[in-house]
Amino acid sequence: MALSDAAKVERNETGIATVLGILKQRFGERFQTGQSLREQHGHTTTYIPNQAPDGVVFPESTAEVQEIVRACAEHRVPVIAFGTGTSLEGHVNAPGGGISLDTSRMNRVLAVNAEDLDVTIEPGITREDLNAYLRDTGLFFPIDPGANASLGGMAATRASGTNAVRYGTMRENVLALTAVMADGRAITTAKRAKKSSAGYDLTRLLVGSEGTLGIITSLTLKLQGIPQAISGGVCPFPTVEAACQATIATIQMGIPVARIELVNALQMRALKNYSNLDYAETPCLFVEFHGSEAGVAEQAETFGEIATEYGGGPFQWTAVAEERAKLWKARHDAYWASLTLRPGSKALSTDVCVPISRLAECIAETEADIAESGLIAPIVGHVGDGNFHVLVLMDVNDPAEIERAEKFVGRLNMRAIGMDGTCTGEHGIGQGKMGFLERELGDAVDFMRTIKAALDPQNILNPGKVLPAAH
């Protein structure tokens, strides 16, 4: 299905005009309609076209979010939650216009319960700001998408990152949340207890719902103790397949790796140039271990031995914080580094995830497909989870090239689904992957539509996302 058909939403001109007037009067300077700000609140990160909202509002409390949602509900106007806008699948676009609800002023830490290892926050705080706030407590929040995203956006996309292999994703790390629902009521989905069997699990329904079922106004998150020691480094391999086999062996042997990230040769070239790294342009694994001093040293040694078995190495590792920080900053900057491989290009980011036993096969077939398609497309991956990204660099002025890239992505997504995997391990569906949801989940999508219709009968919460229209 073409993106434009899947994501179509009718504009309600009268309703939008009325709500613009209401919000201007109620929020004054905290409601803006300038073109550049509106465009910044549409999709900006990839080749998916920007669809700007009609206005942007900056609430400061749950009560204000309720007021905004009630006004939008009364006049049937779309309301699209916005964190930092780093999502990659057109999530924050406004295909039928409407209001972008920017949570950046809701960025307070509400309570740190250090003894219980949890924290309650507002959704607009970013992951880096939260960790800076927590530093003196000896605790940290481990989920780390490459961008400095908001925690609300991360919960809404069920995000993860390099640490997920050890600490899980947002799904495992949100204990409870408060959300404003489409009728304007605010609900809290759970208390702070570590376990609960109390009714349907609305926390996990809202985590990953991409702003289509409710607007999150607070989150209670699990925290972790900052590890006593961390070791990490980079290990080269002759082929991507060898690197994947070493990853699979590491995971299957139960080595408690905290991060294990694949970077292929082309991506390595980009990282070397962008971040001034001194490594060979071959496939590499970036690896990190958390624990006691003796524990992390032993794990690094064992990993080095596994790498050698698969023809890799030497595994150069360090426990020096600054050196590790440089490596992981480079890894987190992989997206921006890739863009320098083809100046002026726009990226299309893929996000498949397969059972780890199929990973080597999936990446090998994908590399062959990239070569046959004649695309420039480096690969990075959270391979400990079976998740990898191909970043297709495109000339967006060349329709033939866009078509070639989209066909490649279609084959990649179907390859992962065919291996009992998913088209999206962490980025979400947004607009870009709507065409693959039914192919992955079949009739389950009908039940998702039933949930959406029950919770948001007027379809005002981020319409035109996640669920393709029923045929």
Ligand SMILES: Cc1cc2nc3c(=O)[nH]c(=O)nc-3n(C[C@H](O)[C@H](O)[C@H](O)COP(=O)(O)OP(=O)(O)OC[C@H]3O[C@@H](n4cnc5c(N)ncnc54)[C@H](O)[C@@H]3O)c2cc1C
């Ligand atoms: C360089 C780069 C690297 C990345 N690396 C990773 C990665 O490793 N792992 C990963 O998972 N992602 C990654 N991403 C994608 C992105 O960072 C994540 O999807 C992130 O979770 C989005 O957060 P955000 O605050 O930017 O949300 P936004 O883009 O602002 O919003 C994303 C979605 O969440 C909804 N939303 C936002 N706030 C709320 C709220 N309070 N209530 C309800 N819905 C809300 C929006 O409506 C939208 O549907 C990367 C992106 C970039 C640009």
